[in-house]
Amino acid sequence: MGSRHWLLLFGVIGTAWGLLYAMALPSDLRAAGQVYGLDFLTQLCVVTPDAAGLFRVTxxxxxxxxxxxxxxxxx
Known part of the structure; x- marks a missing residue:
């Protein structure tokens, strides 16, 4: 197994954990630290499963x- 496979695997894991962390941040911290794409993450991740629909829950x-x-x- 080459080093590129490991880098890709750990990159996917790190990205997934980062997105899950962004989903868990309280709204007052989100307002204090606006970063590029945070509005997209908020719309994508901070909804109830009822309002999200099948695609977002999946x-x-x-x-x-x-x-x-x-x-x-x-x-």
């Missing part, structure tokens, strides 16, 4: 799967 579960289960994919 996207959230894919992110959680990548963050939690990808570390065990490769030995």
């Amino acid at each position: 996207l959230m579960w894919c992110l959680m799967s990548a963050a939690m289960m990808a570390p065990t994919v490769l030995p």
Whole structure:
């Protein structure tokens, strides 16, 4: 297994954890630290499952799967 595979795997894991962290931030911290794309993350991630619809809930579960289960994919 080459080093590029490991970098890609850990990049996916890190990105997924970063997006999950952005979903968990309280709104007052989001307003204090506006970063590029935060409005998109807010619209994408900070909704109830009822209002989100199937696509957004599936996207959230894919992110959680990548963050939690990808570390065990490769030995």
